[in-house]
Amino acid sequence: MHPLRTLILAAGANDAVRRLVATAPVARDVVARFVAGETADQAVTVTRTLVDGGLSVSLDYLGEDTTDRALAEQTVQSYLLLLDRLHAEGLAGHTEVSVKLSAVGQALDERLALDNASRICAAAEQCGTTVTLDMEDHTTTDSTLRVLAEVRRSWPWVGAVLQAYLRRTLDDCVALSGAGSRVRLCKGAYAEPEGVAYADRHEVDLNYVRCANALLSGNGYPMFATHDPRLVSVISERALWYDREPGSYEYQMLYGIRPDEQRRLADSGEAVRVYVPYGEQWYGYLMRRLAERPANTAFFLRSLVGT
Ligand code: FDA
Numbered sequence: 001m002h003p004l005r006t007l008i009l010a011a012g013a014n015d016a017v018r019r020l021v022a023t024a025p026v027a028r029d030v031v032a033r034f035v036a037g038e039t040a041d042q043a044v045t046v047t048r049t050l051v052d053g054g055l056s057v058s059l060d061y062l063g064e065d066t067t068d069r070a071l072a073e074q075t076v077q078s079y080l081l082l083l084d085r086l087h088a089e090g091l092a093g094h095t096e097v098s099v100k101l102s103a104v105g106q107a108l109d110e111r112l113a114l115d116n117a118s119r120i121c122a123a124a125e126q127c128g129t130t131v132t133l134d135m136e137d138h139t140t141t142d143s144t145l146r147v148l149a150e151v152r153r154s155w156p157w158v159g160a161v162l163q164a165y166l167r168r169t170l171d172d173c174v175a176l177s178g179a180g181s182r183v184r185l186c187k188g189a190y191a192e193p194e195g196v197a198y199a200d201r202h203e204v205d206l207n208y209v210r211c212a213n214a215l216l217s218g219n220g221y222p223m224f225a226t227h228d229p230r231l232v233s234v235i236s237e238r239a240l241w242y243d244r245e246p247g248s249y250e251y252q253m254l255y256g257i258r259p260d261e262q263r264r265l266a267d268s269g270e271a272v273r274v275y276v277p278y279g280e281q282w283y284g285y286l287m288r289r290l291a292e293r294p295a296n297t298a299f300f301l302r303s304l305v306g307t
Helices: 003-011 015-023 025-034 040-052 069-088 110-127 138-154 169-175 201-216 229-241 259-267 283-291 294-304
Strands: 056-061 095-099 130-133 160-163 182-186 221-225 250-254 272-278
Touching (some): 025 283, 040 056, 040 069, 040 272, 056 069, 069 095, 069 110, 110 130, 110 138, 130 138, 130 160, 130 182, 138 160, 160 169, 169 201, 182 201, 201 221, 201 229, 250 259, 283 294
Parallel strands (some): 056 272, 182 221, 221 250, 250 272
């Protein structure tokens, strides 16, 4: 992993840096590029604009690594409120929610995370929408896939996320490529040891393509989460090869990243979903986005010192 990336991901866990970022007013403007706001109202406003522009949305109420039951409950309540709002606003058909199990109690007790995720899935079903379980660092992969398998017994449409940087992921893609399965394939955003993850970007990209082939040749609904122009063009070529019509798979990108490309793909008839994070706990998310791109980091650091 690039040393700058490792440094920024480490800063993500540093309280002093966190306080500095949270209190610097100009930095908040940079945050707004990647985060829809701190409230459900702001998230709904952004969602409306994207949906009116022909895009679908997955909403993420920010938060992770909760070791407090009350906070986990607060996260569940936030999702329930959000789902109600989406339904009331007539947006549920174009949106879904993304949930991090570590935000709903996974580190405390897998059973608690399963119960909480089930409550969110039940509410999503009532509102006519779906849920995808985000994937976090490799120590949680088995637990997240166990919870996924459990919730899919009642809600078979619950989506999984698989990370191409993990050496295990091709096997997981094959296992989850069956009918009814929804899998978001991304490169992976955490600092992982080399024993479990490919460190070389080229190897990650190669594995992404192998995994994409496994998903496209199966009967599930693949969701390709990447901004990488090379991968987007390889996927569109592979989709043709596997006789996949647009709409039998989708592209996903993050809010604020390559918005022109999101619109270009949608205008060309592809299904495109934008991942929209919101909430007060935006810090860890922001650090992962900065770690992905040195240019973002330089821009952000300049805004912190006010130049
Ligand atoms: P890569 O990082 O190689 O970037 C390719 C190109 O995209 C860059 O050259 C640049 O042009 C553009 N770009 C990428 N990132 C940018 C940025 N931050 N700012 C500006 N331009 C940028 N990860 C995870 O571990 N678990 C998860 O659940 C998810 N969920 C998820 C959902 C969705 C919808 C997306 C798009 C991504 C995720 N991720 C994720 C994050 C993912 O693993 C990965 O870290 C990022 O998408 C960056 O990887 P790319 O595939 O975009 O390629």
